[in-house]
Amino acid sequence: MSDLSWARTRTIPDVVAPGLDVLFCGINPGLYSAATGHHFARPGNRFWPALHRSGFTPRQFHPSEQESLLELGLGVTNLVARATARADELTRDELEEGGRILTELVATHGPRFVAVVGITAYRTAFARPKAAIGAQPERLAGARLWVLPNPSGLNAHYQGPALAAAFAELRAEACRG
Template identity: 75%
Template sequence: MPNPTAAELAAAHAKTLPDVVAPGLSVLFCGINPGLYSAATGHHFARPGNRFWPALHQSGFTPRQLHPSEQDELLTYGLGVTNIVPRATARADELTRDELRAGAETLTALVARYLPGTVAVVGISAYRTAFDRPKAKMGEQDERIADSRLWVLPNPSGLNAHYQAPDLAAAFRELRVATE
């Protein structure tokens, strides 16, 4: 698939991505919101340089690295993906506190409906704001969403310089081991 044009990226502001979800998943990964590149392509974590798909594979969640266009194959591994906020933006910092909090309520309803074993939010700053947990740390949380375990992972965006690829894979691996 060719890279989106500037016009397609501009038009992506009005787009959302479908959830990749089914009842009883082992892990439902939850991004902050779609970037314009992802919205333009219709695939979660699609921007080149995003490390979600490599981390998923390197941590052992998938037997090979999936391409974003293969996102529906996640379901065969007991995995899914959604976002806190459906609205596409160029940067996550364009989201308001109210949007993030409303997104947390919507996510809670989705989780109550599908009952994944674990919800893994990728992005601690967004998690802290959305769920009003300003002191939350990475890893498993004491609270649950509906009846699902809650885990916070680093944001896999290539812009997140705090976590290099091996560190990101290790954080994902910790989750995988805990969910086995």
């Protein structure tokens, strides 16, 4: 793959609208995603397959179809807008500020659920060092809060079926209420 360092200056627009069922929140754009302008775009990222396998989408969407999520009551954003090669390049301050910005976005658009995709980033952004994957006891600006595993191919702890199962738990809860 060619050098994508030029993509560090790019951001990806949020895919958001008022009253979504679920707003997915990634950590930050990778360089490949920033270069394409699409969320979770890097080949090998398992977000789009997990979204489909869990029943959120009727078929596996390509990242370039991200706007189609809105028709399904879904959206996508990031905690931090800055593109990096790896999420561990982000600072604690950036993640904490991202948590504040996400809270404002949620207050403005009112999704029923917010799903932060990445436990370590969630723990840092919201000062919840003991948080676990799944439903969270607190709400975020009125929305029910959920934490999902990071779908990056670099996350060896969750393979495809386990990742899809984690997404499916959220889908089942979102369908219930």
